Amino acid sequence: MDRPLEGVIRRFEESFARRPTHAAHAGGRVNLIGEHTDYHDGFVFPAAIDLRTAVAGAPREDGVIRIRSTRASDEAQARVGALRIPVVVDWRAYATGPFWALGEKGYPVCGADVLVDGDVPLGGGLSSSASLQVALVGLASSLAGAALPAPEVASIARLAENGYCGVPCGIMDQMASACGREGHALLLDCRTLGWEAVPVPSGWALVIADSGVKHALGTSEYGRRQQECAQGLEVIRRRHAGVRALRDATMEMVQEASGELEARLVRRLRHVVSENRRCLEARDAMLRGDSPQMGALLAASHRSLAADYEVSCAELDLLVELAAGMAGFLGARLTGAGFGGNTINLVASERALLFAETLAESHASRTGRRIDTRVVRPSDGLSVIQV
Numbered sequence: 001m002d003r004p005l006e007g008v009i010r011r012f013e014e015s016f017a018r019r020p021t022h023a024a025h026a027g028g029r030v031n032l033i034g035e036h037t038d039y040h041d042g043f044v045f046p047a048a049i050d051l052r053t054a055v056a057g058a059p060r061e062d063g064v065i066r067i068r069s070t071r072a073s074d075e076a077q078a079r080v081g082a083l084r085i086p087v088v089v090d091w092r093a094y095a096t097g098p099f100w101a102l103g104e105k106g107y108p109v110c111g112a113d114v115l116v117d118g119d120v121p122l123g124g125g126l127s128s129s130a131s132l133q134v135a136l137v138g139l140a141s142s143l144a145g146a147a148l149p150a151p152e153v154a155s156i157a158r159l160a161e162n163g164y165c166g167v168p169c170g171i172m173d174q175m176a177s178a179c180g181r182e183g184h185a186l187l188l189d190c191r192t193l194g195w196e197a198v199p200v201p202s203g204w205a206l207v208i209a210d211s212g213v214k215h216a217l218g219t220s221e222y223g224r225r226q227q228e229c230a231q232g233l234e235v236i237r238r239r240h241a242g243v244r245a246l247r248d249a250t251m252e253m254v255q256e257a258s259g260e261l262e263a264r265l266v267r268r269l270r271h272v273v274s275e276n277r278r279c280l281e282a283r284d285a286m287l288r289g290d291s292p293q294m295g296a297l298l299a300a301s302h303r304s305l306a307a308d309y310e311v312s313c314a315e316l317d318l319l320v321e322l323a324a325g326m327a328g329f330l331g332a333r334l335t336g337a338g339f340g341g342n343t344i345n346l347v348a349s350e351r352a353l354l355f356a357e358t359l360a361e362s363h364a365s366r367t368g369r370r371i372d373t374r375v376v377r378p379s380d381g382l383s384v385i386q387v
């Protein structure tokens with residue numbers, strides 16, 4: 001059996017004193033490149049990773065849903081058919097959201113006892129929220145007897161996060177978490193939801209470094225970036241009605257619109273348009289195993305996020321700067337929405353472990369603060385089993 005599932009099944013039994021009927025696990029994710037492009041119908045290039053959320057459950061006849069987590073002291077409780085959008089969004093909202101979203105989409109939902117376990121850092125930009133909700137949609141649909149294909153699970157999990165938890169996220173996290181493939185990154189077209197699994201060259205390893213800054217500030221700024229881009233898009237659309245989203249815009253169009261836009265808005269547009277292009281170039285670089293080009297694209301992405309989209313912070317910039325001189329380094333950038341969370345480092349495989357240690361040490365000697373760094377592996381997405 002899958003290793004993450006043995007633990008959650010045992011803990012379910014300890015917690016509920018019964019046997020689970022189903023269990024599931026789904027990946028956290030890193031985004032290699034393509035940041036703040038998903039909600040512009042653009043391209044992203046994430047991978048599910050071996051930090052996972054695992055869930056186990058058994059149906060209940062009385063329509064009650066009880067969810068416990070090894071990372072929370074209280075229990076989430078709800079009743080099938082009586083879930084209302086919560087006023088306070090805490091972990092219980094994340095846990096019950098998938099049941100609400102399944103109902104909204106017309107899928108059957110049954111009462112259940114559920115236990116959640118996982119090792120994706122919370123609020124670290126590695127998408128613990130999507131991995132939790134993808135795993136729960138996979139579990140809840142199987143408990144109700146209607147297992148769903150992974151992309152549909154992703155879309156229901158996104159509805160839970162958008163519509164129930166009130167987080168205006170795109171589809172990237174859920175798609176990566178649900179559809180990831182071992183040893184691959186997914187080039188995902190956020191307009192069509194079509195994706196291509198691209199093998200990560202065996203000589204490349206991924207090292208994440210946690211800035212230790214929670215990305216809480218991100219939520220309000222995230223909404224602001226969406227508004228800023230919507231304003232910019234409107235100006236472009238006056239000349240180019242065929243541009244439905246920034247994914248369709250070119251640098252020339254941004255240039256044309258710049259006379260009518262504040263400089264800040266021009267920078268926002270420039271990030272999105274250039275990042276989309278970088279994302280496609282990164283796919284080609286990966287297919288060629290071209291590490292200098294891939295490294296250059298990661299560096300350009302970070303600069304654009306910092307200077308144009310203004311979603312970096314001093315801690316993330318420092319991590320990128322420290323990594324750049326180290327043995328095995330190929331490229332680095334912030335990953336996730338920014339304002340904290342992790343950086344992703346592309347590193348020569350044979351140097352990966354040492355790189356992770358050295359980066360933590362060099363950060364400690366610069367700041368006096370220890371941070372977590374670790375090698376992560378591109379992994380499979382959602383897996384659901386009958387126990």
Ligand code: ADP
Binds near residue numbers: 091121122126
């Ligand atoms: P990220 O997705 O980057 O980790 P978010 O703020 O989007 O950060 O989501 C984190 C939230 O998801 C947590 O604060 C918690 O409410 C919920 N969550 C994720 N995993 C778990 C878990 N294993 N147990 C309980 N809550 C979880």
Ligand code: MG
Binds near residue numbers: 127129
């Ligand atoms: Mg999240």
